[in-house]
Amino acid sequence: MKLKSPRKSLLLFAIFIFFVFLIIGCSSDTSSTEGEEGTDTNTPEEASTPQSGGTITVGSLQEPDTLDVHKTAMSIASVITNHLGGTLLGVNPETNELEPYLAEDYTVSDDGKTLTFKLRQGVTFTDGTPLTAQVFKDTFDRILNPETGATVAAGLVAGIKSTSAPDEQTFVIELEAPSAPFLNSLTSQGYLQPLSMAAIEQFGEDYGRNPVGAGPYKFKEWVTGQSVTLVRNDDFNWPQSSAVNQGKAYPDQMVYKFIPDEQTMLAALDSGSIDVAINVAPKDVQKYRNNPDYYVLEADRQGLGLFLEMNLEDELLADLNVRKAINMAINKDAIIQATINGEGTPSYGPIPSTIFGYDPNVESYGHKLNPEEATSLLESSGYTKNSDGFMEKDGQELAFELSIMGPHNQAAQMIQAMLKDVGINVSIQSLEAGTLMEQVAQGDYQMSLLSYSYSDPDILSMFFHSSQIGGLNHVRLQDPELDALLEKGRTTVEPEERKQVYAQVQENVVENAYWVPIFAEKVFVVVNSRVKDVKMNNVSVEFQDSWVQQ
Amino acid sequence: MAKSEIYKPIQARVTSKSPMKLRADFLKRIFKDKRAVVCILFLFIVSIVGIFAPIIAPFDPEELFYDSILEAPNKEHLLGTDAIGRDLLSRLIYGVRVTLTVSLLAVAITFFLGTFIGLVCAYVGGWVDNVLMRIMDILLALPSIILALAIVAILGPSLTNAMIAVGVASIPGFARLIRGAALTIKSSMFVEASRSIGSSHSWILRRQFLPNVTGILLVYTTLFIGVAILDTAALSFIGLGAQPPTPEWGTMLSEGRNYMQNAWWLATFPGIAITMVVFAVNFLGDALRDIFDPKSSG
Numbered sequence: 001m002k003l004k005s006p007r008k009s010l011l012l013f014a015i016f017i018f019f020v021f022l023i024i025g026c027s028s029d030t031s032s033t034e035g036e037e038g039t040d041t042n043t044p045e046e047a048s049t050p051q052s053g054g055t056i057t058v059g060s061l062q063e064p065d066t067l068d069v070h071k072t073a074m075s076i077a078s079v080i081t082n083h084l085g086g087t088l089l090g091v092n093p094e095t096n097e098l099e100p101y102l103a104e105d106y107t108v109s110d111d112g113k114t115l116t117f118k119l120r121q122g123v124t125f126t127d128g129t130p131l132t133a134q135v136f137k138d139t140f141d142r143i144l145n146p147e148t149g150a151t152v153a154a155g156l157v158a159g160i161k162s163t164s165a166p167d168e169q170t171f172v173i174e175l176e177a178p179s180a181p182f183l184n185s186l187t188s189q190g191y192l193q194p195l196s197m198a199a200i201e202q203f204g205e206d207y208g209r210n211p212v213g214a215g216p217y218k219f220k221e222w223v224t225g226q227s228v229t230l231v232r233n234d235d236f237n238w239p240q241s242s243a244v245n246q247g248k249a250y251p252d253q254m255v256y257k258f259i260p261d262e263q264t265m266l267a268a269l270d271s272g273s274i275d276v277a278i279n280v281a282p283k284d285v286q287k288y289r290n291n292p293d294y295y296v297l298e299a300d301r302q303g304l305g306l307f308l309e310m311n312l313e314d315e316l317l318a319d320l321n322v323r324k325a326i327n328m329a330i331n332k333d334a335i336i337q338a339t340i341n342g343e344g345t346p347s348y349g350p351i352p353s354t355i356f357g358y359d360p361n362v363e364s365y366g367h368k369l370n371p372e373e374a375t376s377l378l379e380s381s382g383y384t385k386n387s388d389g390f391m392e393k394d395g396q397e398l399a400f401e402l403s404i405m406g407p408h409n410q411a412a413q414m415i416q417a418m419l420k421d422v423g424i425n426v427s428i429q430s431l432e433a434g435t436l437m438e439q440v441a442q443g444d445y446q447m448s449l450l451s452y453s454y455s456d457p458d459i460l461s462m463f464f465h466s467s468q469i470g471g472l473n474h475v476r477l478q479d480p481e482l483d484a485l486l487e488k489g490r491t492t493v494e495p496e497e498r499k500q501v502y503a504q505v506q507e508n509v510v511e512n513a514y515w516v517p518i519f520a521e522k523v524f525v526v527v528n529s530r531v532k533d534v535k536m537n538n539v540s541v542e543f544q545d546s547w548v549q550q
Numbered sequence: 551m552a553k554s555e556i557y558k559p560i561q562a563r564v565t566s567k568s569p570m571k572l573r574a575d576f577l578k579r580i581f582k583d584k585r586a587v588v589c590i591l592f593l594f595i596v597s598i599v600g601i602f603a604p605i606i607a608p609f610d611p612e613e614l615f616y617d618s619i620l621e622a623p624n625k626e627h628l629l630g631t632d633a634i635g636r637d638l639l640s641r642l643i644y645g646v647r648v649t650l651t652v653s654l655l656a657v658a659i660t661f662f663l664g665t666f667i668g669l670v671c672a673y674v675g676g677w678v679d680n681v682l683m684r685i686m687d688i689l690l691a692l693p694s695i696i697l698a699l700a701i702v703a704i705l706g707p708s709l710t711n712a713m714i715a716v717g718v719a720s721i722p723g724f725a726r727l728i729r730g731a732a733l734t735i736k737s738s739m740f741v742e743a744s745r746s747i748g749s750s751h752s753w754i755l756r757r758q759f760l761p762n763v764t765g766i767l768l769v770y771t772t773l774f775i776g777v778a779i780l781d782t783a784a785l786s787f788i789g790l791g792a793q794p795p796t797p798e799w800g801t802m803l804s805e806g807r808n809y810m811q812n813a814w815w816l817a818t819f820p821g822i823a824i825t826m827v828v829f830a831v832n833f834l835g836d837a838l839r840d841i842f843d844p845k846s847s848g
Contacts, residue, residue: 262808263808263810263811266811281808283809283812284812286812287811287812331616334614334635337616337619338616338619338620338633338635339633339634406789409794409805410634410805413634413794413795414614414634416794416795417612417613417614417634417795418614420612427793428794428795429793430707430789430793430794
C-alpha cells in the first residue's frame with residue numbers, strides 16, 4: 001500500500017471512518033430488537049415418542065486432562081465419564097434424593113460405620129467382563145492406594161477403613177466413624193464408578209485415554225484439542241430408577257466438543273454445530289429464552305458463585321474490625337446485577353439455601369451493606385483517613401492485593417471501587433487459575449475471590465478445619481472450637497441434630513467474618529430444540545431420556 | 551501497514567547543509583504535505599484531550615454507577631456504560647493518557663537503545679558488530695509480540711513492564727535499520743576526511759552520523775509508535791499489561807469482547823480509538839517517509 005497522493009489517502013481515511021460508522025449503525029439495529037422482556041423458559045414443543053439414532057453434541061469450555069477418573073481433578077472429566085459408568089447410588093433429578101443405581105438396595109448399620117450394598121445383577125462392562133462386588137472393592141482399593149495418586153476421588157472416599165466383597169452381589173464399606181456426607185459422596189458424577197480392572201491392566205499408563213466402564217456409552221475416540229466421542233452401549237439396561245427410559249440410550253453417539261472461548265461457544269450453538277452449551281453466562285441466556293429453537297435449563301448452584309476469602313496470617317486482616325468493615329462495604333446486589341444480570345441471590349453465610357443445614361437466620365445476623373459503620377469500625381481500630389483518602393494507622397496504609405482469576409475480573413473491579421469508598425486501597429492481581437489455586441493454598445495472598453459447588457455442608461470442614469491448611473483452608477484458620485464443631489457435623493447422622501451443629505458453624509464463620517459471602521446463582525444450560533428431554537438437577541445434566549428429533 | 555515496508559532500507563541523505571537549515575527545510579516540507587498535516591492535527595487534538603482529561607471527561611473513569619449498568623449510548627453517558635456501570639467516554643478519554651504515555655515511553659526505549667546499538671555496530675565494526683548483530687538476528691527471528699510476552703512473563707504483568715517489554719522487543723529491528731543507514735555514511739568521503747584530520751569518534755558520531763540518519767530515525771520512530779500502541783494494547787488485551795481499573799484501550803477492548811452480542815459499544819469504541827490513532831500515526835510515518843525519500847524530493 002503505497003499512497004503517493006495525499007488526497008487519495010485522505011479519501012481512503014474517510015471511507016474507513018464511514019465504514020466504521022456503518023458497522024455501528026448495523027449493530028445498533030440488532031441490539032434494539034433484543035431488549036424485550038424474557039418470558040418463561042421454553043419447553044420443547046410437540047413432545048412425541050422418543051426416536052433412536054442421531055448424535056448429541058455438547059460444547060465444553062474445558063478439555064479434560066485424563067479420563068482416568070481417579071487421577072483427574074477436572075469437573076469436565078467427571079461429566080464425560082459419567083456417560084461411561086454408573087455409581088452405587090444416584091440422585092433423583094426432581095427430588096434431589098438418593099435412589100438406587102448400581103446398588104439395588106443398601107443398609108447402614110446401627111453404629112453408622114458399616115454400609116452394605118446389594119448390587120444389581122446382570123451388569124457388564126463394555127469390554128464384556130461382569131461387574132461384581134470384587135470389582136467395586138478393587139476400584140475403591142485403587143483410589144485408596146497412594147501410588148494411584150488419586151485426587152478428588154480420594155477426597156470423596158476419605159474416612160473409609162476397609163472394603164470387602166463377601167459374595168458376588170454384596171459390597172461392604174467399613175467407615176472409621178459414622179459420616180453423614182458419605183452416602184451423598186457415593187453419587188458423585190463419574191468419580192466413583194466401578195472401573196474394568198482388565199482394561200486398567202491392559203492399557204496401563206494409557207488407561208486415561210482408553211477408559212472402560214459399565215455405563216450407557218462406551219469410549220470411541222479422543223482427538224486432543226477437539227473432541228471426545230462416545231458411542232451407545234447396546235447392552236445397557238441398568239439406568240437409575242428415576243429415568244423414564246429404562247433401556248439403552250436413544251442417540252447413537254455423544255460428542256463433547258472443546259471450545260475454549262465463551263463467545264465462540266455461543267456462535268457454535270447458533271450455527272447448530274453443538275446442541276448443548278453448558279454453563280452459559282446469564283447475560284447470554286436471555287436471547288435463547290425467547291427463541292423457540294432452543295430451551296434453557298436452569299438450576300440453583302449448590303455452593304457459592306462468589307465469595308471473598310481473607311488470609312488471617314496477614315497482620316492487617318487479622319483485625320476482626322477490618323474484616324467486618326470489608327464485609328459491610330461490599331454491595332452484593334450491585335455485583336449480582338452487574339456480573340450475573342441479577343440471576344442470583346445475595347449470600348450472608350458460607351453455604352446457600354440449596355445445601356442441607358442452611359440456617360435462614362444468617363439473613364438477619366449476617367453483615368449488611370453499611371459503609372458508615374464500616375468506616376467507624378476502622379476508626380475504632382485506630383485508623384484515620386490520610387491525604388489520599390485512604391485509611392492509615394501508624395503510617396501504614398490499609399492496602400491489600402486481591403488475587404483473582406480472569407472470570408472474576410469485573411466483580412474484583414467493583415469490590416475495588418466499593419472498598420475505596422471506605423478508604424481501603426485494593427490492587428487487583430489477575431492470575432491463571434492453576435497459579436491462583438496454588439498461591440492461595442500456600443497462603444501466599446491477602447484476599448482472593450473464589451466459587452465452589454458441593455452437595456453437603458461438610459464442605460465447610462474443608463474450608464475451615466485446621467487440618468486443611470495447605471488445602472482449601474485458605475483463610476488459614478486454627479480454631480479448636482470450630483474444628484470440634486465441624487467434626488461433630490460430619491459424624492452426626494440424625495438430620496435435626498446435624499442442622500443444629502451447622503447453624504453454630506455458620507454463626508461462628510459469619511461472626512468472625514473470615515469470608516465475604518457474595519452470591520449464590522443460577523446455572524444455565526442451553527439446548528437446541530432438536531434434542532429433546534435433556535434434564536438437569538442441582539448437580540448435573542442428565543441425558544438418559546434424551547433423544548434427537550430426526 | 552505491511553511489516554516489510556518498515557524494514558526497507560532507505561538511502562541516507564548525505565548533505566552538506568547545516569543541521570539548523572536542515573530542520574527548517576524538513577518542517578517546511580512536512581507542512582506542505584496535507585496528509586502529514588491532517589495526521590499531526592489529529593494526534594495533536596488527541597493529545598490535548600489526554601492532557602486535559604480531568605477537565606474534558608464528564609465523569610471519573612473509575613466511578614461505578616450502579617443504576618446504569620450496560621447502558622447503550624444516551625444523553626447522560628454519550629458512549630454508554632460498561633458492565634459495572636462506568637462511563638465509557640470518560641474511560642476512553644483517560645485512556646488516551648495511558649496509551650500515549652506508554653507507547654511514547656516504549657518508543658523512547660527503542661529509540662535510544664536501538665540508535666545507540668545501531669550506530670556503535672556500524673562505526674566500530676569488527677567483532678563488536680558481529681556479536682551484537684547476531685544477538686539482534688536471534689531476537690529478530692521472534693515476532694516482537696512474542697518477545698514482549700516473554701519479557702512480561704519474566705518481569706510480571708504491569709503497565710510499566712509492558713512498556714519496557716514493548717520497547718525492548720522493538721530494539722532489534724530498529725538497531726538493524728540504523729546500522730544499515732550508518733554503514734552507508736561510514737564509507738562516505740566526508741567521514742573519511744574527518745577521520746584523516748583527526749576528529750574524535752564522538753564528534754564524528756554526533757556531527758556526521760546522527761544528522762544523516764535523522765530522517766530515517768524520524769520515519770521509523772513514528773511508525774514504531776503505531777506498533778507500540780498496538781503491542782501495548784495486545785498485551786493488555788490478554789491481561790499482561792494495564793491492570794484494572796486503569797482505563798487502557800486494550801483492556802477495555804478485551805472486557806468488551808465478551809459483550810459483543812449484547813453491548814456492542816463496549817468493544818466498538820475502544821476498537822475505533824485504537825484503530826484511528828494507529829492509522830493516523832502510520833499515515834504520518836508514510837508521509838514522512840515520502841518527504842525524506844531523496845527519490846521523491848523534488
